[in-house]
Amino acid sequence: MSPEVTAFFDEATNTISYVVRDPKGSACAVVDSVLDFDYASGRTDTRSADAIIGFVREKGYEVQWLLETHVHADHLSAAPYIQQELGGRIGIGDNIRIVQDTFGKVFNEGTEFQRDGSQFDQLFHEGDSVHIGQLRVDVLHTPGHTPACLTYVIGDAAFVGDTLFMPDFGTARCDFPGGSSETLFASIQKILALPDETRIFVGHDYKAPGRDDYAWETTVGEQKALNVHVGSGKSAEDFVKMRDARDATLAMPKLIIPSLQVNMRAGQMPPADEQGNVYLKVPVNKL
Known part of the structure; x- marks a missing residue:
């Protein structure tokens, strides 16, 4: 079955969110939503999420799933906000527990921060399947960028998060805690083993040199x-050498500090203090 896919591009974070609908009904899922955040002022905004909510309501769709491909380091998730407005269950890979343990220590979260993934409604394992209406969603564990990265194969479409970008831009970085270029190469081979005609929807686009327009859909x-x-049969050895050298030159994403603290909590802010104020921490020399 071929799902109907509608993309929402957020230029501030170069993120693409998707509404994926069962073509035989009104059921849909939202993949990798964005909560707008201005770091300089510490203010959130819901305009990106509201565009998705408005679209879903206009079409009369029913949100069944809010799917996260991984704990994003470059934008905050709007999944709880969309869930509040439209319903649905929030899902992510079961290795979120590894990510929570790693960054719980980085941000000195203490014992009150649960590291068991319980903030999410569903933790997915390799080989799991769920449904969006009559559409089957198959879960591939595709770590390397982070330990909890997933690819959701929905009919003839695969939502790969940051694992692969458009062919002219390449692949995800692997230098975050828990990342591995060797593991990423193996994960990419799982995606490339899908049928050639499988549509691939990427999580970000940065307009590779020589390309004028943003793009987010390609094929296996x-x-x-x-x-x-990784194309044209490039070897694992060559990929690892290239990826590690390239990653050594990259700066941290602008929103990594707020993103990790929020996204490891399934898009929720840290607990408020007695006066109702919410604070994010800035770890020094930790990232």
């Missing part, structure tokens, strides 16, 4: 032939 066949990092 195009990735196998053209991806500048």
Whole structure:
């Protein structure tokens, strides 16, 4: 079955969120939503999420799932806000517990911060399947960028998060805690083993040099032939050498500090103090 996919591009974070609908009904899922955040002022805004909510309501769709491909380091998730407005269950990979343990220590969260993934409604394992209406969602564990990265294969479409970008831009970085270029290469091979005609929807786009427009849809066949990092049969050894060298030159994402604290909590802010104030921590020399 071929799902109906509607993309929502957030230029501030170069993130693409998706509404994925069962073409035989009104059931849908939202993949990788965005809560707008201005770091300089510490203020949140819901305009990106409201665009999705408005679209879903206009179409008369029913949100069944709010799917996260991983704990994002470059934008805050709007999943709880959309859930409050439209319903649905929030799901992520079961290795979220590894991410929570790692960054619970980085942010000195203490014992009150639960590291068991209980903030999410569903923790997915490799080989799990759920449904969006009559659409089957198959879960692939595709770590490397982070330990909890998933690819959701929904009919003839695969939502790969940050694991793969458009063929002219390549692949995800692997230098975050728990990342591994060797593991990422193996995960990419799982995606490339899908049928060539499988549509791939990426989580970000940055307009590769020479390309004027943003893009987010490609195919397995195009990735196998053209991806500048892994296409044309490039070896694991060459990939690891390239990826590790490239990652050593990259700066941290602008929103990594607020994003991790919020997203490891399933999009919720840290607990408020007795006066109702919410604070985010800035770890020094930890990232």
